Each structure stands twice: as C-alpha cells, then as structure tokens.
Amino acid sequence: MSAPLQDLIVLDLTHVLAGPFASMTLADLGAQVIKVERPETGDDTRSFPPFKGGQSAYFAAINHGKQSIALDLKAEGDRAIFDQLLARADIVLENYRPGVMEKLGLGWEALHERFPRLIYGAVSGFGHTGPDALRPAYDMVVQARGGVMSITGEKDRDPVRVGASIGDIVAGMFLAQGVLAAVIDRANTGLGRKVDVAMLDSQLAILEHAIALTTVTGTPPVPSGARHPSITPFETFHAADGLFVIAAGNDALFARLCEVLGLPLADDPRFATNPARCDNNRLLKRLIEAVTLGEPKAYWIATLEAAGVPTGPIQNLTEVLQDPQILARNMVVDVLDHAGKPAFVTAGNPIKISGLNDPKTRAPAPELDGDRQAVLDWLKRP
Numbered sequence: 557m558s559a560p561l562q563d564l565i566v567l568d569l570t571h572v573l574a575g576p577f578a579s580m581t582l583a584d585l586g587a588q589v590i591k592v593e594r595p596e597t598g599d600d601t602r603s604f605p606p607f608k609g610g611q612s613a614y615f616a617a618i619n620h621g622k623q624s625i626a627l628d629l630k631a632e633g634d635r636a637i638f639d640q641l642l643a644r645a646d647i648v649l650e651n652y653r654p655g656v657m658e659k660l661g662l663g664w665e666a667l668h669e670r671f672p673r674l675i676y677g678a679v680s681g682f683g684h685t686g687p688d689a690l691r692p693a694y695d696m697v698v699q700a701r702g703g704v705m706s707i708t709g710e711k712d713r714d715p716v717r718v719g720a721s722i723g724d725i726v727a728g729m730f731l732a733q734g735v736l737a738a739v740i741d742r743a744n745t746g747l748g749r750k751v752d753v754a755m756l757d758s759q760l761a762i763l764e765h766a767i768a769l770t771t772v773t774g775t776p777p778v779p780s781g782a783r784h785p786s787i788t789p790f791e792t793f794h795a796a797d798g799l800f801v802i803a804a805g806n807d808a809l810f811a812r813l814c815e816v817l818g819l820p821l822a823d824d825p826r827f828a829t830n831p832a833r834c835d836n837n838r839l840l841k842r843l844i845e846a847v848t849l850g851e852p853k854a855y856w857i858a859t860l861e862a863a864g865v866p867t868g869p870i871q872n873l874t875e876v877l878q879d880p881q882i883l884a885r886n887m888v889v890d891v892l893d894h895a896g897k898p899a900f901v902t903a904g905n906p907i908k909i910s911g912l913n914d915p916k917t918r919a920p921a922p923e924l925d926g927d928r929q930a931v932l933d934w935l936k937r938p
Contacts, residue, residue: 557911559586564739567592567641567648568622571599573695573721574679574755575651576618577728578735582647584905589622590641590931591922598626598924608900609893616921617902620891624922625931629660640935642671647735649677653692654684664750675748677735679727683754693755695723702759707766709779716779727758788833789813792870794845795853802844803866806830816863817847877901891918 564587568579583589593599604614627634642648648667650657657663664676678684681693699705699717709716734751742748765786770776783791789810792799804810807829811822821827821843826836833840848856853869860867871879877888887906890898898917908914
C-alpha cells in the first residue's frame with residue numbers, strides 16, 4: 557500500500573512544537589514536508605537539550621523525515637524561491653503571531669488570491685480573532701488560562717502543569733485534522749481553506765467532563781489527584797510495594813473487583829451504584845487498600861487482569877520503552893543519522909493503517925538548509 561498522503565506537499569514554516577508536531581504527523585503518513593527555516597539559527601528546538609553528537613534529540617524526535625531549506629523571506633532571492641515552493645505546495649503551515657505573515661505579504665487572503673488551491677494552516681496561542689489574538693503564548697500559558705491546570709494536581713495543593721506539553725501537542729493534533737479536512741473539501745470545491753487553530757481553544761476542547769460539571773452544578777471542579785471525579789473506583793491504590801491503578805468503570809466491573817478482593821460491597825447501598833461510590837469514595841479507597849496492602853503490585857495486577865478488571869502499573873519512561881505491548885505495536889523506533897545508523901530513539905506512529913508499512917526506523921532529521929540543493933533541483937522538474 558502506498559502512503560495515504562504521499563501526493564501532498566507541505567511547506568512548514570512552523571517552529572518549536574505545535575506546528576512541527578502537526579507536520580510530523582503528516583510526514584509519518586507520507587506527505588513530503590519541506591521545513592522552511594530561518595537562516596543561521598533555524599528552528600529554536602535545534603538548541604534544546606539533550607544533545608547527542610552535537611544534535612538535539614528533541615529536534616530529531618519532532619522533525620525526522622522532513623527536508624530543510626533556510627530562507628530569509630525578506631530577501632528578494634529567497635522570496636522568489638519561496639514563491640516557487642508555494643506554487644507547488646498543497647499546504648502551508650505557520651505558527652507566527654497573527655499579522656506577521658500579512659506584513660510579509662504572505663497572509664491567507666494574499667496567498668488565496670494567488671494560489672486558490674493552497675490550504676493555509678495556522679496555529680497560534682489565541683487564534684487569529686478575538687481581543688487577545690496578538691498576545692504571545694506558550695504551553696504553560698494556555699494550560700493555565702484554558703483551565704487544565706485548575707483540575708491538575710492534588711486536592712488543596714497548588715495547581716500544576718501537565719507533564720507533557722499538551723498545550724502544544726493537542727493544538728498540533730487539531731491542526732493536522734483541520735488541514736486534512738480541508739484537503740477533502742478541496743477535492744469537492746477545488747479551493748483551499750484557511751485552518752485557524754488556537755492553543756487556548758484546544759485546551760478547552762479536551763475538558764468535556766470539567767465543562768459538564770461546571771455548567772450543571774455551578775461549581776468548577778478542583779484538582780483530585782489521580783482520582784476521576786465522576787467514576788469510582790478509578791484511581792491509584794497502594795499495594796505492599798507501591799502504587800498501581802484500578803479503573804472499575806461500571807457496576808459490573810466493580811462487582812468483579814469486589815469478588816477478587818473478597819469484599820462484600822457490590823450490594824451495599826453505599827457502593828452499589830457509581831454515584832453512591834463517588835459520594836463515599838474515601839471510605840471505599842480505605843476498604844480496598846486494607847486488602848491490596850497485603851500483596852505486591854504484580855500480584856494484584858495479574859489477579860485483576862485475570863478477572864477482567866482494568867488495572868495496570870505506573871511506569872516510568874525506561875519501563876515504558878521496554879513494555880512488551882508498546883514494542884509489539886512498534887511504538888519505539890530509531891531515528892537514523894545521515895550515515896544510516898541509529899542515532900536517537902523516539903515514539904512510533906500511533907496511527908496503524910492496514911496494509912501500510914510501519915518501519916522500525918525513521919529517516920534522519922534534516923541539517924539546517926541541508927536539503928537546499930535537492931529542493932532547488934526538485935523545483936526545476938516539471
């Protein structure tokens with residue numbers, strides 16, 4: 557099977573994480589991604605640690621398999637090259653603050669007039685409309701303002717940032733979805749669309765449960781640690797040698813859990829229904845842990861899995877990268893260097909498509925301007 561996006565050409569002006577994550581997704585599905593970088597310095601993440609052999613592992617993880625050309629869009633010669641690229645491209649991605657592309661004469665309206673089939677994907681902190689459109693933002697800012705931090709952490713403690721950069725990554729996921737929807741629309745209309753994704757909007761979009769709680773009860777949820785605020789038992793529990801998780805998401809699973817633990821609680825009115833269990837969650841946790849503290853984590857995980865109760869270990873990244881299920885799904889892959897040898901380890905593509913090859917290696921991350929001649933030669937071909 558050929559890669560589903562192999563006929564798409566993407567000009568990627570984005571840097572750091574949100575935009576590059578979107579273009580990485582498109583590249584993993586076969587798109588040709590030409591990364592247009594600032595001369596001399598390139599993408600900021602080229603200077604982000606950790607480094608190996610003088611190269612950033614962070615940059616390689618997000619930019620493997622792309623091409624790089626360094627262009628000064630204010631310089632006449634480089635601008636002429638960029639115009640040629642625009643004429644060949646299907647999609648252009650940018651994550652500048654709103655107005656920057658317009659000052660360069662490269663905003664949506666100008667490009668749409670010249671290249672009506674071109675799809676324009678933009679990701680920014682607050683989007684291209686609204687009173688705060690021109691404000692700068694990073695992941696931390698939108699996690700805080702978007703409400704994610706308000707429900708993350710331990711009860712009665714200061715809110716904390718989610719460990720992964722979900723402010724960037726979720727926006728990048730929405731950007732990839734949006735431009736692919738625009739590709740389908742173009743097949744019907746012959747016209748490109750502007751896709752405008754805000755990091756702040758993207759944070760609100762993943763708070764479905766918190767929004768429901770706030771609007772129905774009138775009270776916004778607060779951090780609840782590892783516990784789900786509306787499903788019980790659905791959190792961490794202590795075993796003899798540490799913490800593990802149990803997620804009994806319905807009454808049938810709770811009954812199985814009680815049977816395994818030898819607890820006669822499934823018909824107890826304090827715990828017989830999920831709302832009742834939520835009301836009595838602290839008591840239920842104590843009753844469960846009075847049993848689970850008697851055996852190690854591995855015992856309970858094996859026993860509960862055998863009974864069909866969702867459970868699992870809390871793994872660090874060293875353990876995750878060695879997890880047999882993760883490895884079986886080809887979710888740990890090598891990024892090659894330019895000599896064809898493994899240089900970095902990164903996450904594989906979680907989108908598994910029947911018939912599509914899922915290699916165990918990824919092409920190298922580009923050197924800054926390292927593909928200039930190849931790109932110029934490609935532009936000369938019909």
